[in-house]
Amino acid sequence: MKCRFFLIDLNEGRSESQPTIRLWGIDDNGKRVLIQSSQIKPYFYYLPEEKETSNSLRERLMKGRADFPKITAVEVETKKLLGRARDALKITCSDSHALAAYARNIRKLLGKGEAFEEDLRLTVRYTTDADVTPSAWNECEVERIETQRVAVDLSFVAKSLPVRIDNDAVPALRILAFSILAVGERGSARPERDPVRAIGVATSQARFETFVAEGEDDSRLLADFTALVRKFDPDMIAGYESNNAGWPYLIERCKFRKIRLTVGRDGSEPHTSAYGHVSVSGRTSLDMLDVAGSMPEVKVKTIENLAKFLQIPSAGRVKTIEEFERGELWKDDTGRRALIQNTRINAQALLELTEATINYPVQLSALTGLPLDQVMTAPVGFRVDSYLIKQAHRAGELIPTKIEQPFYTYRGALVLEPKTGLHDNIVVLDFTSMYPNLMKTYNLSPDTLVKPGESVSEDSVFVIPEVNHRFYKKPDGFYRIVLSSLIEQRKAVKKEMHGLAEGSTRYIVLRERERAVKILTNACYGYAGWAGARWYAKEVAESATALGRDVINKTIAKANSLGLQVIYGDTDSIFVVDDPKKVKQLEDWAKEEFDLDIKREHEYTRVLFTEAQKRYAGLLPDDTLDIVGLEVVRGDWSDIARQVQEQVLTRILREQSAEKAVEDVRATIRRLRHNEVPMADLTIRKTLTKPIEDYAVRAPHVEVAKMLVKQGWDLTVGDKVAYVIAKGPGKLFQKAKPSSQLRAEDVDIDYYVDNQIKPVAMRILERFGVSERQLTV
DNA sequence: AAGGGCGCACTTTTGA
DNA sequence: TCAAAAGTGCGC
Numbered sequence: 001m002k003c004r005f006f007l008i009d010l011n012e013g014r015s016e017s018q019p020t021i022r023l024w025g026i027d028d029n030g031k032r033v034l035i036q037s038s039q040i041k042p043y044f045y046y047l048p049e050e051k052e053t054s055n056s057l058r059e060r061l062m063k064g065r066a067d068f069p070k071i072t073a074v075e076v077e078t079k080k081l082l083g084r085a086r087d088a089l090k091i092t093c094s095d096s097h098a099l100a101a102y103a104r105n106i107r108k109l110l111g112k113g114e115a116f117e118e119d120l121r122l123t124v125r126y127t128t129d130a131d132v133t134p135s136a137w138n139e140c141e142v143e144r145i146e147t148q149r150v151a152v153d154l155s156f157v158a159k160s161l162p163v164r165i166d167n168d169a170v171p172a173l174r175i176l177a178f179s180i181l182a183v184g185e186r187g188s189a190r191p192e193r194d195p196v197r198a199i200g201v202a203t204s205q206a207r208f209e210t211f212v213a214e215g216e217d218d219s220r221l222l223a224d225f226t227a228l229v230r231k232f233d234p235d236m237i238a239g240y241e242s243n244n245a246g247w248p249y250l251i252e253r254c255k256f257r258k259i260r261l262t263v264g265r266d267g268s269e270p271h272t273s274a275y276g277h278v279s280v281s282g283r284t285s286l287d288m289l290d291v292a293g294s295m296p297e298v299k300v301k302t303i304e305n306l307a308k309f310l311q312i313p314s315a316g317r318v319k320t321i322e323e324f325e326r327g328e329l330w331k332d333d334t335g336r337r338a339l340i341q342n343t344r345i346n347a348q349a350l351l352e353l354t355e356a357t358i359n360y361p362v363q364l365s366a367l368t369g370l371p372l373d374q375v376m377t378a379p380v381g382f383r384v385d386s387y388l389i390k391q392a393h394r395a396g397e398l399i400p401t402k403i404e405q406p407f408y409t410y411r412g413a414l415v416l417e418p419k420t421g422l423h424d425n426i427v428v429l430d431f432t433s434m435y436p437n438l439m440k441t442y443n444l445s446p447d448t449l450v451k452p453g454e455s456v457s458e459d460s461v462f463v464i465p466e467v468n469h470r471f472y473k474k475p476d477g478f479y480r481i482v483l484s485s486l487i488e489q490r491k492a493v494k495k496e497m498h499g500l501a502e503g504s505t506r507y508i509v510l511r512e513r514e515r516a517v518k519i520l521t522n523a524c525y526g527y528a529g530w531a532g533a534r535w536y537a538k539e540v541a542e543s544a545t546a547l548g549r550d551v552i553n554k555t556i557a558k559a560n561s562l563g564l565q566v567i568y569g570d571t572d573s574i575f576v577v578d579d580p581k582k583v584k585q586l587e588d589w590a591k592e593e594f595d596l597d598i599k600r601e602h603e604y605t606r607v608l609f610t611e612a613q614k615r616y617a618g619l620l621p622d623d624t625l626d627i628v629g630l631e632v633v634r635g636d637w638s639d640i641a642r643q644v645q646e647q648v649l650t651r652i653l654r655e656q657s658a659e660k661a662v663e664d665v666r667a668t669i670r671r672l673r674h675n676e677v678p679m680a681d682l683t684i685r686k687t688l689t690k691p692i693e694d695y696a697v698r699a700p701h702v703e704v705a706k707m708l709v710k711q712g713w714d715l716t717v718g719d720k721v722a723y724v725i726a727k728g729p730g731k732l733f734q735k736a737k738p739s740s741q742l743r744a745e746d747v748d749i750d751y752y753v754d755n756q757i758k759p760v761a762m763r764i765l766e767r768f769g770v771s772e773r774q775l776t777v
Numbered sequence: 778a779a780g781g782g783c784g785c786a787c788t789t790t791t792g793a
Numbered sequence: 794t795c796a797a798a799a800g801t802g803c804g805c
Contacts, residue, residue, distance in 0.1 A: 272778080274779090377779090382779080384781070415805090521778095527781050571805045613804090614785055614786075614803070615804090632804060635801095686801065686802090699801095
């Protein structure tokens with residue numbers, strides 16, 4: 001019989017005698033299914049030196065075979081290495097965990113040669129070799145079996161390899177969102193000391209549950225939570241910081257209380273796996289903090305800020321209670337109730353956030369082939385890696401093993417010096433997907449790169465300006481194949497979206513797919529220049545930027561010759577004084593000259609440039625401000641500074657009135673001196689980008705981080721440190737205090753006036769003849 | 778367990 | 794006193 005299923009999770013089976021993949025899904029009747037498949041055996045390739053024939057090599061290997069008892073088969077297979085056909089030994093083993101060591105030892109035995117694909121985990125091997133796709137519909141010939149103690153409706157063994165089928169629908173997933181509350185009396189809560197006080201749970205069947213611990217004993221709560229998960233049997237479990245905080249805390253507490261956190265569909269416990277994501281067998285565990293990573297607009301990633309940004313129903317009710325406030329609140333009943341209530345609302349908001357954002361992760365997972373629980377945790381480079389692995393296998397290419405490579409920098413994009421001051425009627429012209437298109441057009445790829453010194457006929461290669469790398473025009477390189485396909489996919493999706501109602505389910509699915517395709521396409525250039533990439537080729541990235549500079553330079557020259565005045569430009573865009581006819585001429589010329597599309601991206605009725613590159617503010621036709629690069633859009637300035645600068649820009653762009661701007665700034669400074677500005681607006685946040693002990697200088701946020709750690713707070717790389725500058729002598733780093741631990745009267749107002757407000761205001765006002773003295777109150 | 782790239786502005790610390 | 798280095802976060 002056939003089973004059609006939406007693939008939720010896959011993992012390697014454990015107890016079976018042969019390597020087995022377990023596919024967890026939902027079938028087209030809404031039944032939860034488990035399919036066990038043993039069709040794909042672990043293997044790797046050994047590519048000999050070109051001198052040696054594969055068959056003689058095979059014989060030598062067979063002689064030494066006693067040392068490799070887990071080898072079950074050795075075959076000769078023709079594969080491609082950077083586009084060239086080569087005979088390789090395909091060495092199949094009975095145990096996937098033996099591959100890496102075997103590859104090493106076989107290299108020693110057989111002499112010079114190279115191993116490939118020995119570092120692919122069996123689940124990756126499986127999704128690569130079979131045309132089976134996570135977060136998508138697949139079809140498989142199956143036979144029913146009985147399985148004990150597994151939480152599915154139907155259990156099967158696969159009789160064929162599953163294949164992807166054409167169906168865009170995302171089935172109704174049972175989602176469970178949870179939020180845990182743990183409180184440290186002083187400092188961060190610690191699982192070896194502090195119990196889980198409460199867990200809020202919200203499910204997609206509109207059920208809300210809040211478990212509260214009895215006194216110091218959270219045994220019952222942990223057991224109840226486990227039982228609820230098993231009873232509700234979710235397909236997806238969503239949390240916040242659940243990869244790094246939520247699940248690890250629960251796991252530690254359960255260990256301590258000797259309770260088994262059997263939330264997996266096979267009764268297993270969660271564990272940390274690839275990329276640091278937490279895996280729950282048979283389900284998708286999703287950390288909404290990872291999803292928040294795809295929303296750069298939200299600077300401080302709290303559930304509250306995400307809720308507001310996405311305008312979910314609970315947006316008005318969810319409030320951030322900082323970690324440092326919890327200990328105090330927990331001391332009395334009112335505070336406790338507030339904390340527990342907060343935990344409940346967090347869970348509800350998380351459920352809504354998951355429902356509001358899930359389409360993007362689903363599409364990215366289906367596109368890259370990474371399981372849904374991994375795809376948002378995986379760094380961008382690994383998403384591209386995953387996609388390329390699938391495409392390479394399809395093309396018969398050997399997949400390079402991930403190795404540490406030497407790292408080279410190269411020249412990047414061109415940024416023009418802006419024409420300073422106010423300009424009216426400006427249009428921004430963007431080349432669409434410039435780097436991917438250049439990579440495609442000039443066949444930039446590791447397999448088409450001509451080695452230095454190699455002599456080739458001039459007209460068989462593209463010669464890249466400035467850097468003089470050469471790439472064969474034919475055949476199509478790996479990146480050209482991949483990028484053409486991605487660019488085509490995007491066009492197809494866009495075409496399909498056309499005519500669909502904007503709010504419709506299918507439209508949203510397609511919109512998020514288009515977004516996923518676009519982001520993956522644009523990531524390919526950076527990937528090619530990343531030393532960790534399997535298909536790393538500095539020459540490819542370097543050529544893309546060289547071509548980009550060439551394109552922009554020629555475009556500027558053409559614009560000038562057409563009589564278009566160029567105000568500014570960065571990488572793939574130019575800002576010109578709008579003249580629609582001439583702009584159209586430029587567009588046509590670019591299409592003809594480079595086969596690139598120019599899009600009219602923004603129209604500014606007025607735009608302001610200072611001397612700085614990458615920083616400007618424009619007024620859009622609807623009278624809203626578009627602010628780029630300036631402090632207003634930076635997360636490392638106080639709110640008060642950002643507000644002042646935005647106010648100034650508004651006065652300048654809308655009313656062209658420096659006088660009013662000056663008055664506004666003075667008014668703010670007065671408010672500040674009268675202590676009328678709340679502490680929250682004075683807080684400065686900076687991210688810890690490395691372990692505290694690695695810092696070479698005593699920066700304010702690092703010093704504050706040290707203080708907090710001393711007090712018992714956990715701070716790790718990636719955390720934002722919030723501090724306020726206090727009165728007193730010494731360097732700034734000696735005056736910075738945790739924003740939670742400073743009284744309003746101790747704030748160093750002069751610092752905020754002189755080093756926050758005046759600089760950001762003057763950055764703009766300087767151009768309009770305003771002197772700093774005029775701002776002094 | 779966890780790096781896509783380079784170009785740029787800007788503040789503060791450091792060290793001569 | 795001052796230039797260089799360290800550090801952050803942005804643009805594309």
